[in-house]
Amino acid sequence: MFKTTNALILREVKYKEADKILTVLTPGDGKLTVRARGALRKSCRYGAACQALCYSELTLFGSRGRWSVNEAETVEQFLALRSDLALLALGSYFAEALEAVSDEDSPNPEILQLGLNSLYALSRGLYAPEHIKTAFELRLMCLAGFEPDVFACAVCGADKPGDALLSLRGGVLHCRGCVPEDRGVSLPLSAETLEAMRYIITAEPKRIFSFAMPAESEKQLAGVTQAYMSAQLERGFAALDYWKSVK
Numbered sequence: 001m002f003k004t005t006n007a008l009i010l011r012e013v014k015y016k017e018a019d020k021i022l023t024v025l026t027p028g029d030g031k032l033t034v035r036a037r038g039a040l041r042k043s044c045r046y047g048a049a050c051q052a053l054c055y056s057e058l059t060l061f062g063s064r065g066r067w068s069v070n071e072a073e074t075v076e077q078f079l080a081l082r083s084d085l086a087l088l089a090l091g092s093y094f095a096e097a098l099e100a101v102s103d104e105d106s107p108n109p110e111i112l113q114l115g116l117n118s119l120y121a122l123s124r125g126l127y128a129p130e131h132i133k134t135a136f137e138l139r140l141m142c143l144a145g146f147e148p149d150v151f152a153c154a155v156c157g158a159d160k161p162g163d164a165l166l167s168l169r170g171g172v173l174h175c176r177g178c179v180p181e182d183r184g185v186s187l188p189l190s191a192e193t194l195e196a197m198r199y200i201i202t203a204e205p206k207r208i209f210s211f212a213m214p215a216e217s218e219k220q221l222a223g224v225t226q227a228y229m230s231a232q233l234e235r236g237f238a239a240l241d242y243w244k245s246v247k
């Protein structure tokens with residue numbers, strides 16, 4: 001059985017002599033594991049399209065639940081990522097995060113679109129890498145079912161809480177005076193940070209990066225989205241650690 005699908009290559013692992021096992025994200029099938037025979041050979045006609053962080057059109061052959069690449073053509077290579085170590089590390093973190101929230105047989109085309117938009121913005125230098133990372137992290141959490149409720153205090157309902165705090169585990173907002181005893185770790189949000197979070201959560205998919213804020217608040221926001229994602233997913237990311245060491 002053959003099928004053709006576009007796919008973002010999230011991860012590649014060498015297998016046997018010259019094969020690769022690819023983890024890819026597709027619009028219609030969610031995450032798939034695919035074998036690319038001979039992809040490591042120089043002569044392989046589809047080798048380039050089977051590299052990590054390529055968006056490619058794959059023609060797959062399926063047999064007994066296993067898929068292998070029959071043909072592959074590059075749709076978008078995000079070339080600039082491949083000549084800059086820090087950008088490549090950040091792009092790899094995006095891929096690692098996309099893989100973490102995606103399942104097989106559970107398509108979420110919006111998550112794929114977020115990944116593609118973020119890699120595009122990164123490779124074209126449309127915004128600072130940290131800015132793209134922040135919007136990516138928060139929006140990814142929303143699409144993966146971990147949207148924080150930052151539109152009103154969880155206790156008193158105030159929609160412009162003074163000295164707001166975000167509970168990392170609960171994903172809810174509190175005024176300083178409303179914070180419950182057992183809240184766990186909470187991080188302070190300035191008015192600008194809160195406004196930016198509301199923007200990222202509600203903006204049209206292609207507009208999530210279109211916000212500006214003072215550098216100090218942007219730094220706070222970056223810390224909040226990263227801490228929130230790691231608290232919600234209860235894990236770290238090797239590519240994120242690597243990015244921090246090379247940026």
Ligand SMILES: [Zn+2]
Nearest residue numbers: 153156175178
């Ligand atoms: Zn309150």
